[in-house]
Amino acid sequence: MKKYIFKRLGMSIVTIWAVVTITFFLMHSVPGDPFRKEGKMSPAVYENLLEKYGLDKSYPEQYMIYLTNLLKGDFGDSMKSKVETVNDMITRGFPVSAYLGVEALLIAIVFGPALGALAALYQNKVPDYIAMIVAIIGISVPSFIMGTMFIQFIAKNINWLPIGGWGEFKHTILPAIALSMMPLAYMARLMRSSMLEVLGQDYIKTAQSKGISKAAVVLKHAVRNAILPIVSVLGTLISNLLVGSFVIEKIFGIPGLGALFVQSITNRDYTLIMGTTIFYAIVLIGMLFLVDLAYMAIDPRIKLTGEGR
């Protein structure tokens, strides 16, 4: 068990290192340098700028400097913003994105499996059809379309729901729902098939024949076993959520990390792109790691001893 955790942790660190390295060299292989086109600047200013961002040194040197700074938690200076460092921007944007992301995840985790379980319990009846329609819509309609449709058809007709912005709880409702649709749909589908499989098992029949109430059979025996596959895909779903937040934040004008990332791309702010990419990667890989641990803790069938496969 311990051995597995360490192995898993080691792999996560290797992955983060790989992301850092790839991102660094990709960003530095961009043809030209970021200051050339800032109009007419004197050669001295240009030299100073290069020196400030360490661009006058060789690639390996720059890479080592970047890596050491990263270990200290320093993402460097933004190339476009004169007042904020990349760290400032991330600490400003991340709480907003995290709030939205957690809200969306909660919606998905509560309603997705519930919908899937209902669909399985009433297979080929009305609840099943409703659940499957929701699931198909959630999977087929990309979040950016969902978001814009929400603004167009819901926010514009209901006065107290704002069409964008950030600050109060009501600002989070529509974006969180739009963001949660895809993971919700995915979980509902997964839960349905997993629940159907569990409901056909012998131990369900045993429980029923012991005379336990239907609710107890469903909650204690069926749902508890059927929910396991859902936990195993949580990591991927969280990563989808994060990516979904790029577009959702753009549409609803939310000042989160996603909007920042998109903006850094449009501005070609290379240090900011690098910083946010690496930050995202760390968050995601950390999540995958935690989800793996959680899965191990939940699933009684996994007893990792020795061979960690």
Place this chain on the structure above:
Amino acid sequence: MDRIDANLNKELQREMFEPADLSNRDADKIKRPSIKYWPDVWRRLKQNKLAMSGLVLIVGIIIIAIAGPYMNKFDYFEQDYTKINLKPNSTHFFGTDELGRDLWTRVWIGARYSLIIGILAAAIDFVIGVLYGGVAGVASRRVDAFMMRLAEVIYSIPYLLVVILLSVVFSKEGSGTSLFVLILAMTLTSWVPMSILVRGQVLQLKESEYSLASESLGASNGWILKKHIIPNTLGPILVNVTLTIPRAIFAEATLGFLGLGFQAPNSSLGSLANDGLAGMAVGNAYQLIIPAILISLIMFGFNVLGDGLRDALDPRLRK
């Protein structure tokens, strides 16, 4: 013992029997022609209405994406400032955009690109995934373990981040992203699930009873590969391919929406939706809704077809 036999003989007289009817001697012969694997899959797929509607939808969209741009006299780049922001009508089926370009033509050119991207990305995933997974499946344990660890590391790099990053790096400012870069970015990490699938299948099938049976009957490795392993892996691979296509289309649409898609006047469904967002703000909602619906329909079609295929290929669900 003897007493019972004697009793039986007394009771059982010859008259009590009559000769058996020989006419249905071959009652247990199988009358129905045996159905081969793929026709059987097709038969089951045809019963799945949702999957068939997906298939019909995809075929329909492909046909219009090929023929649609020629169905009226406009070109996708042709601007007409006297006809900007026209609502859908009989000459401009989907209306025009803010530069007076015909949206019907632009939408179907966009659908063409989206489909090409989806199919190409899936094809490349297929080739790399099958090769990598196949090699890992037959390689020695140590090589296999190394290859799979490497694949896992590659796969935990977030997919869309890589795509976005590469599009930023390889597209010059203001010139859009080329088809080549898009496909490269998309396939860089997305072949991993396919390779894991193929490896798992190969490992499992290599050890299966029927492979062993075939081997003990003197079959060569090539025969086993051709007769048992490849046909049995093909199903799951096909499902995976069907589900990779919508993912690539989705990724491209998201990129286009973030402004990292093709350079105008070329269009993809994502970049059209992005343009449409501006149109919607000034009251021309159709400019967004039409590409949005088309993206959703394509995603819907491939997803339900993939699901249907998975069910049709699963012998446990056979009725």
